Amino acid sequence: MTADLVALRERIAAIAARPRSSLTSPSTSGGGQGQGFSSPSGRGRGGGGRLPANCSEEATPFGPVVARREWFPDDGDHDVEALSTCLGLAPGDLRRPLFLDTETTGLSGGTGTVAFLVGLAWREADGLTLAQYFLRDFNQENALLWAVGRCVSEAGVLVSYNGRCFDWPLLQTRLVMRRAAWPSPPHLDLLTLARRIFRPRLPDCALQTIEQAVLDLHRADDLPGSLIPSRYFAWLRDGDPHVLDPVFTHNRQDVLSMALLLARFEGVLRGADDLHPLDRFGRARFLELRGFHDDAIQEYRQLWRYRPKGAQPVLGGALGLRLARLLRRQGRWEEARSVLEECWRTQSYPYPVAIELAKLLEHQARDLNAARRIVGDALRLLAMAVVPNVQWQEDLERRQRRLDRRLGPDDARTFALTG
């Protein structure tokens, strides 16, 4: 901080004594990757820098906006029946998706963060049109927002990946800053869907993780998101279009992946036969969450019945628990009980299973002795755990006390000893 002030003052003095035109920035090769930035005369001020290949200017009521357009032929299978049913969206809307992804000048948000590249894609003429609107300089934002807004107003559903938390609020902020407004179409954030369905199998749900695991897409030399803001600033300073190429590529891939992912989700929801068991589990969880309980039970049952030996633990207890809870809700207690007892035998997720089973035995099967035995066994098991879970312990102890009360002390003791 001290050094800053000295530097500040020295620099004010130095600058005041120097003609403006000779201002050059000594240390500005921010995103250089080695190639020298022999910037053209007149630097990048006022958006004078050269544009990446295939960019052109398009007219708007607010002046020109830079756009790069591409068209991709498409096979035409755009059924969205299962998705719209599950999500409660009008099929007509979901047939007119607008895929949207932004690249911004900062990752922490706030009014000083600007979307400098907005990638959009929509279905058109048996194919997919991709338009990337680029902010040549901050004072052209009105034109960019107008162009994007026109697409948004024609969209049936806005499709994004994490757009609900990031891109959309950021664009809303830009609209307030520019005193503009757009309509708000329904918004489908594919990240939410990905989390529901693929999370059990994957370490995280970053778009690129999903691409690799679900779409079998592998990006080469992708630019990490954290480096994107500095690329834009470097371009503003130096006007070298090559620093932007990887940004455009990154954005283009994000948007195209969303289109592929949407089709993939439709396929997943329609049928599960060729799916990885963990994805089937995720699918069933999603169906359950959306209220399609019969479909969910059917899927859970299949998985439960044919689960491979040595399958991931999640396909044991977690699956059994979910199945049993759904069955119990439908009054199918005997089925639920046999699932839970099998879980208990294999000791997978023992404590929640014991609690669930005890509930069933006590309240539905009315077999207090069996309930008391399970609770006692679970508590003894818990006593041996390295770090006993307090919540489970309290729940089990509460149950034990109640069961003891209902059974009478002698019975309880007998079972505790023989259990």
Added chain:
Amino acid sequence: MALDRLLVQDEFRRHLTLDHTLPARQARYAGLPDSLDVRLGHALAARGISRLYTHQAEATSLALAGKDLVVVTPTASGKTACYNLPVLQAMLKDPETRALYLFPTKALAQDQLAELHGLVGELKVDLKSYTYDGDTPVSARQAIRQAGHIVVTNPDMLHTGVLPHHTRWVKLFANLRYVVIDELHAYRGVFGSHLANVLRRLWRVCAFYDSHPVVICCSATIANPKELAERLTGRAMTLVDDNGAPSGPKRLLFYNPPVVNRELGIRRSSTLESQRIAEAFLRGGVQTIVFGRTRLQVEILLSYLQQSLANRLGKTGAVRGYRGGYLPLQRREIEHGLRDGSVRGVVSTNALELGIDIGHLDAAVLCGYPGTIASAWQQIGRAGRRRGAAAAVYVASSSPLDQYLVNHPEYFLGRDPEQGLIDPDNLLILSAHLQAATFELPLTNGEPFGQAPVAELLRILEEDGAVHQAGDAWHWSADAFPAEGVSLRSANADNVVIVDVTRGASVVGEMDQFSAPVFLHEEAIYLHEGRQYHVDRLDWEEKKAYVRPVKVDYYTDANLAVSIKVLETFQSRPAEPLAVHHGEVRVTALPTIFKKIRFHTHENIGSGPISLPEQQLHTTAFWLEIPADVARQFPRAAMQGGLQGLANVITQVACLFLMCDARDLGAYAETRAPHTGTPAVFVYERYPGGVGMSARLFETAGAVMAAAHDLVSECGCESGCPSCVGPALEVGEEGKAVALRLLELAALVPAPVR
């Protein structure tokens, strides 16, 4: 009461320099303003209020007429009505109306909200008021942004949490009719200079949403409330200072502890004397607040009182400590205990001087002068509020300032000379906020931001890659959140966290980075809530101090080695016979050793080295230069002591004129200043770049020197004591004489030509 029992003791009475009864003041009322909504009149009536004090009526009328104003009132004079009435009136008229209340601390915000809820409850309309600060749950924030009619927050939250996200607050900003700034006097120095810039940003954002709120400020008594309010807000203000609130009679006593060694000028410890007086009050059942100067003093007083009253009051919970660094929950509990009477006594730093509601206490004991007359009056105001007799006792320490005041009570009772000083154009502070402002809204070419060379600053920021010019405006162009790195309260954003290693690494408290080397060096004894902690390790990189509770019979005190370099001289008066200057300096401070000092006897029982990095401070300073021909009149050895004495006394007296804390200033004496080779005394500001105090010191140098001269010449000691130039051990046998002679010369310094 207990005071009478004290007063019959000769031993006590003999050492009083003032026994003054502040007369009860009659209330002066005015009717409710005609323009006031009848519903508001009914709500007031339901709370037993049928008329207003004169200052409340005047403030309400002015605010309703759209005038920006500053109300000056003492503690507990009903100042909140001065802003709540116009604000509620506006909301009754137009339910979309919004208001923003700023309080310096979260605690105060909570307190005021409770009061506001009471009045709103009577109105039976759907007016929502919320606090919005670091403690507000994330889940509640969106509702507050949308629906809060009155948003109560603090400058820090406005700075990092609201302004950089103003688009989420469209409802608030588009309908903002009133901005209330309470406890205005708290915004001086660094904090005030920051707030002035936060307000510059606020006005820009308001203009963007086309709103022009009326500003209502409330201040404790200071010399320049109007000037401070105008400097802070950048607006012309109307002053309302005709206080109509009543108060009960109050006995004000000044007590100067007896001299125990005349030659050395040593008096009985003010800490022990304060403890004795407070103990007498507490034993007599008088609910008492004791104000200490420093955290250390508060902790010492607290442990003494808890020990001596342990049997009498049953449990130590009846006397509590209160200061910054305690956790919020602890504080709320203590405040509540004071209100319901379960806490009988509290020992506090100035943290309780602000308007936190702790009810009405019977007595206040001021252990040492709190640093400003405004603070002293606020602390005295804690004893007795509207009716009933109360007492306040000021116990002077042996510091020069205390001795000056205790011997010049007429100065204290006379017109308040203190000024709230800020420098909104401190380059370091301003440029930080200029960045935040650019982040919030692009800065148009030629748009002013304070008095700064905005264009040049923007060029620098452009070179750093922080801003970018497009068309006729400058835009923020960095992947960073500029408000985040700027703390409004101290030079350094990072506090040192204090961790108790014995209790599962729980956090005990925190301390700013500048104080930490002095209090949290390794082997230091750190005191918190009357408990002693030994600092096992200070991790300077990680800003963590690891401590464990101990019981020892000593405390620690650290020394700093300082050197100074003049970088630039702004102004000089090379007048006869001494020259004074104002300019920029670099101060280098290095903590060197610490001493272990035994409780009660205060003897030195050991010491050790401190190995912490050197701290550099680039700031502004005032300095006094002694020309070579004058210096030749004194022997070299005597000169050294004389300069040191001069530095000590000038710093103390300067605080009186600058309304600052002694900790805001540093002093340094040099027999051969590197830049001139002549003797010099420096008084520098501890905040990087300074906040205008050294400039004011330069302007008022003559008066400061004259007051310092009076203090030293009136002191009864022979050759220096802690109450004037410092003890003879420090300044030498001739130190006092030399300092006095230099002050005679310095006091001749003419007033500046402005």
